[in-house]
Amino acid sequence: MVGREIVPRVSRSSRPPGDPVLIVRNLQVANDQGALAVKGISFEVRAGEIFGIAGVEGNGQSELVQALAGLRPIRSGEISLNGAEIKHLTPLDLYRLGGAHIPEDRLRFGLALNFDLAENSILSRQREPAFSTRMGRLNWNAILSYARQLVERFNVLAPGLHTPVRSLSGGNQQRLLVGRELSKEPVLVIAVHPTRGLDIASTVYIRELLVQMRDEGKGVLLVSADLDEVLEISDRIAVMYEGQFIGSGKVEELSREEIGLMMGGITPKGRDESALASSPTSD
Amino acid sequence: MKARWHLPRPLIESLVTIFIGLTAGALLMGAFGYSPLRAYQALFIGAFGTPADVLETIAFATPLMLTALTFSVGIRAGLFNIGAEGQMYLGAIGTTFVAGMVSLPPGIHIAAATASGMLFGAAWAMIPALLKVWRGVHEVISTIMANWIAFHLSTYLAINFLGDPTRADRTVPALPTARYPVLTEDATLTAVIFVAIAFCAAIYLYLWGTRAGYELRLGGENPDAARYAGVNANRVILLSFVIGGLAAGLAGASQIIGRPPAWSLYATLGNVATLGFDGIGVALVGRNHPLGGILAAFLFGALAHGGRLMEYQAGVLSELVRALNGIIVVTLAVPEVWAMLRRRRIR
Numbered sequence: 001m002v003g004r005e006i007v008p009r010v011s012r013s014s015r016p017p018g019d020p021v022l023i024v025r026n027l028q029v030a031n032d033q034g035a036l037a038v039k040g041i042s043f044e045v046r047a048g049e050i051f052g053i054a055g056v057e058g059n060g061q062s063e064l065v066q067a068l069a070g071l072r073p074i075r076s077g078e079i080s081l082n083g084a085e086i087k088h089l090t091p092l093d094l095y096r097l098g099g100a101h102i103p104e105d106r107l108r109f110g111l112a113l114n115f116d117l118a119e120n121s122i123l124s125r126q127r128e129p130a131f132s133t134r135m136g137r138l139n140w141n142a143i144l145s146y147a148r149q150l151v152e153r154f155n156v157l158a159p160g161l162h163t164p165v166r167s168l169s170g171g172n173q174q175r176l177l178v179g180r181e182l183s184k185e186p187v188l189v190i191a192v193h194p195t196r197g198l199d200i201a202s203t204v205y206i207r208e209l210l211v212q213m214r215d216e217g218k219g220v221l222l223v224s225a226d227l228d229e230v231l232e233i234s235d236r237i238a239v240m241y242e243g244q245f246i247g248s249g250k251v252e253e254l255s256r257e258e259i260g261l262m263m264g265g266i267t268p269k270g271r272d273e274s275a276l277a278s279s280p281t282s283d
Numbered sequence: 284m285k286a287r288w289h290l291p292r293p294l295i296e297s298l299v300t301i302f303i304g305l306t307a308g309a310l311l312m313g314a315f316g317y318s319p320l321r322a323y324q325a326l327f328i329g330a331f332g333t334p335a336d337v338l339e340t341i342a343f344a345t346p347l348m349l350t351a352l353t354f355s356v357g358i359r360a361g362l363f364n365i366g367a368e369g370q371m372y373l374g375a376i377g378t379t380f381v382a383g384m385v386s387l388p389p390g391i392h393i394a395a396a397t398a399s400g401m402l403f404g405a406a407w408a409m410i411p412a413l414l415k416v417w418r419g420v421h422e423v424i425s426t427i428m429a430n431w432i433a434f435h436l437s438t439y440l441a442i443n444f445l446g447d448p449t450r451a452d453r454t455v456p457a458l459p460t461a462r463y464p465v466l467t468e469d470a471t472l473t474a475v476i477f478v479a480i481a482f483c484a485a486i487y488l489y490l491w492g493t494r495a496g497y498e499l500r501l502g503g504e505n506p507d508a509a510r511y512a513g514v515n516a517n518r519v520i521l522l523s524f525v526i527g528g529l530a531a532g533l534a535g536a537s538q539i540i541g542r543p544p545a546w547s548l549y550a551t552l553g554n555v556a557t558l559g560f561d562g563i564g565v566a567l568v569g570r571n572h573p574l575g576g577i578l579a580a581f582l583f584g585a586l587a588h589g590g591r592l593m594e595y596q597a598g599v600l601s602e603l604v605r606a607l608n609g610i611i612v613v614t615l616a617v618p619e620v621w622a623m624l625r626r627r628r629i630r
Binding site: 069071090091092095101103108109110111112113114115119122123124126127131132136137138140 | 491492493494495496497498500501504505507508510511512513
């Protein structure tokens with residue numbers, strides 16, 4: 001492995017965060033087997049901050065994000081996005097209200113591998129008036145020029161706009177996906193494992209983009225199993241363990257060791273008791 | 284719309300497999316003591332020897348490009364719609380009814396009889412589509428069952444309601460006002476070929492040039508990404524079955540009002556039977572592309588029409604002609620089946 005010092009630290013925000021763009025109250029979400037995977041979580045993501053959720057994978061992060069992205073029904077609780085209370089959130093609701101979603105598994109959710117680069121550049125944006133007329137005709141001229149713009153702005157290396165996305169490298173696939181999502185001019189970016197499996201150049205680049213989003217006043221919800229990543233760019237951190245937040249706080253207030261212990265379900269004494277109310281205690 | 288040519292590579296693959304298929308067929312004929320060279324010569328001359336033969340080959344190709352489209356659109360949407368056979372029967376019934384039993388002015392009559400066939404085909408396709416949407420019934424099961432129901436229903440309707448009082452073996456013939464004009468005296472090709480090609484081209488433009496087509500292809504390509512993109516999966520199912528049913532219905536119509544000399548449906552359904560199943564092979568060869576399907580249909584039309592002369596001239600038994608067709612289909616299907624399996628494995 002390459003030591004983490006190769007990945008340069010990105011600068012932290014100096015401005016205070018603004019109003020909440022995402023408010024989640026007592027959210028409960030079931031997994032595919034019907035068991036409760038998210039057991040009553042509450043949090044806010046504010047404009048101009050990166051809220052990082054750390055945790056060992058399989059502690060409900062996937063279900064949480066899928067519920068927020070409209071891909072999984074919620075069992076109970078409330079989600080308010082950009083000021084709008086949503087009962088049954090659909091993916092289109094998320095995008096309409098200014099949400100962008102960099103999904104956990106780019107090959108499964110984010111891209112269609114046998115579609116070409118141009119077709120993938122409008123995946124989830126295909127209904128926007130810029131790309132299809134009211135009669136439902138695709139505007140290929142606009143799509144191609146938009147795809148060309150994405151390729152240039154986000155440094156996607158590809159032989160051409162008609163190249164199937166299957167034949168791009170993982171880093172370039174992710175640059176395309178991240179570029180597409182960030183170019184939606186979102187107020188909230190949900191990014192899950194945004195740099196997993198990528199080369200260092202792409203990793204640094206994508207982290208910088210997320211920080212840049214934050215600096216432009218967007219809210220970023222970062223979910224990552226990579227603790228270094230969460231520590232590096234988040235402003236606030238929550239640790240998810242068995243479907244609940246076992247601890248949370250500003251990144252300066254939490255030590256690496258504390259977070260690491262919380263990821264294993266071990267709570268430090270005397271910290272933020274309210275968040276720990278029903279979490280399992282260690283001996 | 285910009286020209287979006289993604290054909291070349293599949294086209295080359297298809298040509299290579301056609302060559303392999305013909306070679307395998309030659310070996311088979313050699314093993315049974317026939318001269319492959321003479322047989323293929325006869326096949327080629329039979330299919331393309333005279334202008335009339337070329338037109339006849341195209342006449343054979345007409346329904347195949349449409350039933351191939353039925354399968355192709357299903358595959359593009361991620362569905363195995365193998366119900367073209369039954370949808371085509373109902374299309375033939377719908378056309379026979381309007382063409383043979385309703386009097387309409389010329390021009391309008393052709394259009395009405397064609398539209399009726401297409402709508403009957405689409406209506407029949409709605410049964411498996413709705414079963415899938417409402418009850419999650421797998422479309423392979425329901426379309427196969429629907430094919431058999433369609434066969435017996437169509438036979439029943441043809442004999443009991445549409446029968447020709449003067450001839451027990453077929454339905455009432457289409458009135459002259461409902462017949463597509465025959466293009467030349469010496470071939471059975473009619474103007475319905477233009478309707479068939481136009482329909483395939485229109486579906487091509489629809490799939491690649493509209494949002495609904497994009498969403499349909501996305502639903503077939505990656506259902507999870509389609510959900511992420513806000514695509515309604517049920518809409519994709521219904522849409523693909525409607526398009527497929529319209530195409531199969533048009534194929535049925537083409538054999539009633541676009542194919543002399545019968546201008547009617549045989550009570551055994553003999554003049555339409557198997558065209559729907561043949562379309563599956565055509566679609567595979569055409570790489571599930573509406574335009575590729577047109578080219579592949581010409582190839583199959585040539586095999587069907589040229590095969591007659593091959594049997595007659597080279598003495599190759601008709602069973603062997605069919606085996607030859609089969610080998611070529613199987614070989615031609617390899618790249619597409621391979622690609623489909625690979626896609627499944629990756630998912």
